[in-house]
Amino acid sequence: MKRYLFYVEYDYCFPILRPVQELIQSRGDEVAWLPAGPHVTDTYFRPEEQVFGRVGEAISWAPFAVIVPGNEVPDFIPGWKVTPFHGLVSSKRRRDGRLYHFTVRGMFDLYCTHGPNTTGRFQELADKHGDFRVIETGWPKFDPLQRGDYHTDTPGRPTVLFAATFTPRFSAARAVLETLQGLAAKRRWRWIINLHPKMPSDVVSAYRSARSEFFELVETDDTTSLLARADAMLCDSSSMLNEFLVCRKPVVTFRTAEPAEHLLDVQELRDIEPAVERALEYPRELMRRIENWADQTHPYQDGRSSGRLLDAIDTLANGGAEGLKRRPRNYYRNFKMRRLLAHRE
Numbered sequence: 001m002k003r004y005l006f007y008v009e010y011d012y013c014f015p016i017l018r019p020v021q022e023l024i025q026s027r028g029d030e031v032a033w034l035p036a037g038p039h040v041t042d043t044y045f046r047p048e049e050q051v052f053g054r055v056g057e058a059i060s061w062a063p064f065a066v067i068v069p070g071n072e073v074p075d076f077i078p079g080w081k082v083t084p085f086h087g088l089v090s091s092k093r094r095r096d097g098r099l100y101h102f103t104v105r106g107m108f109d110l111y112c113t114h115g116p117n118t119t120g121r122f123q124e125l126a127d128k129h130g131d132f133r134v135i136e137t138g139w140p141k142f143d144p145l146q147r148g149d150y151h152t153d154t155p156g157r158p159t160v161l162f163a164a165t166f167t168p169r170f171s172a173a174r175a176v177l178e179t180l181q182g183l184a185a186k187r188r189w190r191w192i193i194n195l196h197p198k199m200p201s202d203v204v205s206a207y208r209s210a211r212s213e214f215f216e217l218v219e220t221d222d223t224t225s226l227l228a229r230a231d232a233m234l235c236d237s238s239s240m241l242n243e244f245l246v247c248r249k250p251v252v253t254f255r256t257a258e259p260a261e262h263l264l265d266v267q268e269l270r271d272i273e274p275a276v277e278r279a280l281e282y283p284r285e286l287m288r289r290i291e292n293w294a295d296q297t298h299p300y301q302d303g304r305s306s307g308r309l310l311d312a313i314d315t316l317a318n319g320g321a322e323g324l325k326r327r328p329r330n331y332y333r334n335f336k337m338r339r340l341l342a343h344r345e
Helices: 013-026 055-061 116-129 140-147 173-185 201-209 224-231 240-247 271-281 285-295 305-320 331-340
Strands: 003-009 032-035 065-067 080-083 112-113 133-134 158-166 189-196 214-216 234-237 250-254 264-266
Touching: 003 013, 003 055, 003 189, 013 032, 013 140, 013 305, 032 055, 065 305, 080 305, 112 116, 112 234, 112 305, 116 133, 116 173, 116 224, 116 285, 140 240, 140 305, 158 173, 158 240, 173 189, 173 201, 173 214, 173 271, 189 201, 189 224, 201 214, 234 240, 240 250, 240 285, 250 271, 264 271
Parallel strands: 003 032, 003 065, 065 080, 080 112, 112 133, 158 189, 158 234, 189 214, 234 250, 250 264
Antiparallel strands: none
């Protein structure tokens, strides 16, 4: 029997890992969760899930693999360190111009990529560093969606999803609130709103206060259902826009950091409404561009990415790690995580 530990720091980990958990348990293996830090909502855990309250419990449990939808993982927890990523490739760049998505921190044995436009770059990094493997698996978060486990909204009125990132220089949440309230008042479309878990509390409060019959703020551990509900999306530079595009649906962006031919980008608030109107028409040329982009980003549409992820870990464990260099010690990052987890051993 194999033991898999889910190391989680944010609520967005839940919909990524739950399909993997379901498959692990169906195979007769074990799963446990280790929440780390203040950004995991305890009430999102289900009564039947095994959740460790202390990192010492996870260490004693001796997992076969630690699966992390994030950037960091403690090296003092045993097991293969594996990341399926916390999001698809996005346009967000560091101040030095490099994409955040391709930042390698020397903490993982295996990167499970989503499609050709990330696999190639990570393989180049693997060849350069020599201390991790790369296997393309697709993203487990999409498995329930592709299996048809979620339902769309009631027909008759289009639904538009607004998703915003928290990073001040990228976020449109403050700028568009009044405009969205005005559009909701017209009752032409139903708006559902999802804000990043790290969004400033005053912004969240403002959106809560704006709730109405056609303006719904959704605070949930499972954002996948929102992808199914909506017909079009309005976004800034949030990585969630890429999830929506993989569903082969159109996205309007407001002052996005990286305009692209498969997006409908606008710079002025007055242009949001006509852009959403156009998106809801699903223009043929735009949809062709979206399809081409999605095929490069996440070509898998079979709902089996969780299985490919677990198979990739087995490949690594069964000789796939041969020849890898030892990963960097990462003293500073591990020191920070020891403090975060109150681990002093």
